[in-house]
Amino acid sequence: MSEKAFLEAYNPKDHDSPLVTVDAVLFTFHEGALKVLLVERANHPDRGKWCLPGGFVDMQADENLEETVIRKVKEKTGVAPPYIDQLATMGNSKRDKRGWSVTVCYTALIGYQVCEAGISTVQDAQWFDIAGLDRISLAFDHQELIRIGVERLRQKALYSIVPAYTLPDKFTLPELQHVHEVLLGKPLQKKSFRRRIEQADLLIDTGQQRTERGRPATLYRMRKHSGDHRFVANLRE
Amino acid sequence: MSEKAFLEAYNPKDHDSPLVTVDAVLFTFHEGALKVLLVERANHPDRGKWCLPGGFVDMQADENLEETVIRKVKEKTGVAPPYIDQLATMGNSKRDKRGWSVTVCYTALIGYQVCEAGISTVQDAQWFDIAGLDRISLAFDHQELIRIGVERLRQKALYSIVPAYTLPDKFTLPELQHVHEVLLGKPLQKKSFRRRIEQADLLIDTGQQRTERGRPATLYRMRKHSGDHRFVANLRE
DNA sequence: CTAATAGTGTCTATTAGACATTATGTG
DNA sequence: CACATAATGTCTAATAGACACTATTAG
Numbered sequence: 001m002s003e004k005a006f007l008e009a010y011n012p013k014d015h016d017s018p019l020v021t022v023d024a025v026l027f028t029f030h031e032g033a034l035k036v037l038l039v040e041r042a043n044h045p046d047r048g049k050w051c052l053p054g055g056f057v058d059m060q061a062d063e064n065l066e067e068t069v070i071r072k073v074k075e076k077t078g079v080a081p082p083y084i085d086q087l088a089t090m091g092n093s094k095r096d097k098r099g100w101s102v103t104v105c106y107t108a109l110i111g112y113q114v115c116e117a118g119i120s121t122v123q124d125a126q127w128f129d130i131a132g133l134d135r136i137s138l139a140f141d142h143q144e145l146i147r148i149g150v151e152r153l154r155q156k157a158l159y160s161i162v163p164a165y166t167l168p169d170k171f172t173l174p175e176l177q178h179v180h181e182v183l184l185g186k187p188l189q190k191k192s193f194r195r196r197i198e199q200a201d202l203l204i205d206t207g208q209q210r211t212e213r214g215r216p217a218t219l220y221r222m223r224k225h226s227g228d229h230r231f232v233a234n235l236r237e
Numbered sequence: 238m239s240e241k242a243f244l245e246a247y248n249p250k251d252h253d254s255p256l257v258t259v260d261a262v263l264f265t266f267h268e269g270a271l272k273v274l275l276v277e278r279a280n281h282p283d284r285g286k287w288c289l290p291g292g293f294v295d296m297q298a299d300e301n302l303e304e305t306v307i308r309k310v311k312e313k314t315g316v317a318p319p320y321i322d323q324l325a326t327m328g329n330s331k332r333d334k335r336g337w338s339v340t341v342c343y344t345a346l347i348g349y350q351v352c353e354a355g356i357s358t359v360q361d362a363q364w365f366d367i368a369g370l371d372r373i374s375l376a377f378d379h380q381e382l383i384r385i386g387v388e389r390l391r392q393k394a395l396y397s398i399v400p401a402y403t404l405p406d407k408f409t410l411p412e413l414q415h416v417h418e419v420l421l422g423k424p425l426q427k428k429s430f431r432r433r434i435e436q437a438d439l440l441i442d443t444g445q446q447r448t449e450r451g452r453p454a455t456l457y458r459m460r461k462h463s464g465d466h467r468f469v470a471n472l473r474e
Numbered sequence: 475c476t477a478a479t480a481g482t483g484t485c486t487a488t489t490a491g492a493c494a495t496t497a498t499g500t501g
Numbered sequence: 502c503a504c505a506t507a508a509t510g511t512c513t514a515a516t517a518g519a520c521a522c523t524a525t526t527a528g
Contacts, residue, residue, distance in 0.1 A: 209499095217507060
């Protein structure tokens, strides 16, 4: 049989396939805490429980998995996040009561202010502080996905400035250091922190400053692809 | 409607779902080169082309995706690899001519001798040198998956001894250094290389030695979980 | 002995940690 | 001015790079 004839005769519906969903662990940083966006499930199964934003791949609308996840995040936040990365794919027969299911889970970072308006217009979406999240029961295996997402971000805090994407477009170095300190759960030396960022030339000085109390702090923006930079030495844990 | 009633009425076949496959980028190290296992496709589409070992999730036989990938790798090598890790998930409407498809791709490492017998009994499986692989046309997006796998392993060579899993159970430090040198494409200082491994106590001295030419080399085994260890400083690229 | 390869000693270079000091805003 | 916070200076500690040196085998 030729490939052409084979493909004409082929019908995907003749073969059983797992359910395929996409989920997003979307983090932001606000009021001194790392937060994750959760959505209240409107439908069975697990109706009423909180879960990660996500849903089924729409084979007509979506060209690929990234389009699915960006579509789902935009539905809840109104905007596309500046950082998105594949986190893990979970697939087994037990995680979803509807049957064998696979979820491709992404992690994304966004500044709180950037999507504040979007969130507040969506009734079922809400930011949850990472601390204390283990006390609430989430749908599916989403508790585990968030745990993996936090661990990944914590690792990145040791050797990159990826956590900067949880901040608004413009931010100060002490603010960024604070994000890293929350992630790592311990104070950092500001001299070490600033030195490595300066040497790698990862941030753009906006020329602006912000005064809260004390000496004004310089406002920086991320340089393009600064999230990709990996310091040769880690911050010590 | 109750959840029970909902689940009883739910039929996954009422909803279109992408095809779901699992693939493995299986590396080994042999005769001074990094090699990847490829399989010749027996069926359409892309019949006759080489591709990664993998295939459809068997919803009856497989409890989860890891079981699928281990089953597929065992079919070709006869054994389960000592290191396996999720690499990436590719999903789009174009990668497979049969329709919207998702592949969950793993990367695995194994010693050449460990599975030599298994490979030689499988007619359609063969090790390919990574160098020169870009000159042959692989099925689907498997060329890209291998590229991602090599890049991941190269990164790991900078801050871990994960590449040791491409070697047999017992190996010498100069052998391991050579694997890292091939991955990084440049010579390394043996003093630096040995020092960090010794200090982190990652290997077990078997008490045995191997003589090829010159002074005999000590044979080591991986300590449990040594692959998880991350040095605080990278080898410089 | 020589050749070859394994393994060590030791100095330098790089980069993080510690912490004191200076700078610049507000009230 | 005092206070608070930002930013810097500078010494120490940890760890990678360079490279000479010693050790142990075969022939």
